Amino acid sequence: MSETSLAVAVKKHKAEEVRRRLLSLGILRTSMKVFSDDEYVYFPVNRSPNPDELPELIMGNAIIQEANFNKLTTKPKTLKEAMMGVLDEKLIDLLPRSFDIIGNVAIIELDERLRPFAKDIASALKLVHKHVDTVLLKAGPSTGEYRIRQYDVIAGSGKTLTEHREHGCRYRLDVREVFFTPRLSGERLRVASQVRPNEYVADMFAGVGPFSITIAKMQPSCKVYAFEINPAAYKFLEENIRLNKVEDRVTAIFGDVRHNYGILEGKADRLIMNLPFSAEKYLDVATKIAKPSGAVIHFYGATEDDDAVEAVKVNVSSIIRSLGFDAKFFWAKELKEVAPRKVVVALDIAISVR
Ligand SMILES: C[S@@+](CC[C@H](N)C(=O)[O-])C[C@H]1O[C@@H](n2cnc3c(N)ncnc32)[C@H](O)[C@@H]1O
The missing domain is CATH 3.30.70.2580 (Alpha-Beta Plaits)
Structure with missing residues (x-):
């Protein structure tokens, strides 16, 4: 027309x-x-x-x-499509290929050259994803013990308290107060599908509970212990356990896992160590929580090394062995675009006391 x-x-x-x-x-x-x-x-x-x-x-x-x-009669399907005719071709090529949508909050990262167009891009993103309210621009990396980051609001109400749905589970969270990434959604499913009936599981760095709750939903007979040190994340963890009706299977424990693991000492069949920049410092705690006869660790480690998998394996292997355990690596993968400039590696490790 x-x-x-x-x-x-x-x-x-x-x-x-x-x-x-x-x-x-x-x-x-x-x-x-x-x-x-x-x-x-x-x-x-x-x-x-x-x-x-x-x-x-x-x-x-x-x-x-x-x-x-x-006339532009049809709704644009992608951000690129929505920005055609608004940006020239060179700038269109710089548009992010992916961005995160958590509930009704979208989070984008922009090349310096696109910064003057941030508001136009945010409006276009809202046009493509009608349910998005607030659009946030990353203003730095995830930092500190709680792994949270700073954002600038570039569109919408600025509200960052939202509810995210993933694999049939619901997560209430405030994007500014806690760590959460939808990019690990595949990992959550992969790990949860390995859990067998009646297992004891330690989610050592649980956040608002996505690993714990996915596992509890998929394997109702298991017992999950979710440790979390950030008070805001712990509050949402407790809320999400109730929201997903898994109170009988998931126990939330507030504080540093190093000082609070006693309830699970020597009992865990499976441990999730999702703290990529410092998980290796907690391998001693993991070996205390793990069943001495055998347990599986799902380990996430970050490295700048070109041969990322090998670098993380060598480091983790030597620490586990120094703690008196054998380590067998049976699955490994580089996870793309989880952290800038660093590669995050996921390792599945079978450990048992030597
Ligand atoms: C990278 S986030 C992962 C959160 C969650 N597993 C997920 O996938 O969304 C790590 C979490 O561990 C928490 N944390 C960091 N150090 C901790 C510790 N020593 N004990 C318990 N929780 C810790 C942080 O507050 C943060 O919520």
Whole structure:
């Protein structure tokens, strides 16, 4: 479907600059598709700009005329599609290929060159994902003991308390107060599907409970002990245990796992160590929690080494052996895009006392 509209036509080399000015003047009609011929790019506008608003008119570098535009009738399916005609091709290529959506909060990371367009990009993201309210821009890495990060609000109400659904489980959480990543959703399922009936499981760094709760839902006869040191994450962990009706299978324990593992000493068939930057410092605790006759550790470690899997394996293996246990590595994988510049490695390790 096409429609006639007043148009501002400018030479191609001026197009990006003029597009931004028309957008900020609020006169660009975003429901129509911008088009170009050999020389000019045509922008649909709802009124003629004044020469003081668009100096190109004085120089004769812009023309005001009527033109036929295709209407944008269908909702864009991707961020890239939504930004076509808004950003030039070089900038379109810099758009993030993936971003995280946690409940109704979207989190994006932008190349420096896209920062001036952050608000446009956030609006486009909301157009593609209608249920998204707040859009956050990452303002740093996950840091500290609680692994939380800073964000700038670039669209929406700014509310960061949300409810996320994954594998039929529900998680209430505040994105600013706790660690949570939907990028580990596949890992949660992979680990949970290995749990056998009646197992004792230690989720040593549980966060708001996604590993613990997925396991408890998939294997109702197991007993999961979820340790968490961040008071805010612990509060959501308790809430999520109730929300998912797994109170009979999951016990939340507040505080440092190093000082609180006593209840599970020597009992765990399976341990989850999801603290990529310092999990190795807790392998001594893991060997105290593990059943001496045999247990499985799902270990997550970060490294900058080119041969990431081998580097983490060598390190973990020597620590476990020094603690008097044998370690057999039976599965390993690099997890992409979990942490910037570092590779996170997932290892499944069978351990038993030597
Ligand atoms: C990387 S996050 C993982 C959270 C969760 N497993 C997930 O997948 O969303 C690590 C969590 O461990 C908690 N934590 C860090 N050190 C801890 C410790 N010594 N004892 C218990 N929890 C700890 C942090 O507060 C954080 O919530």
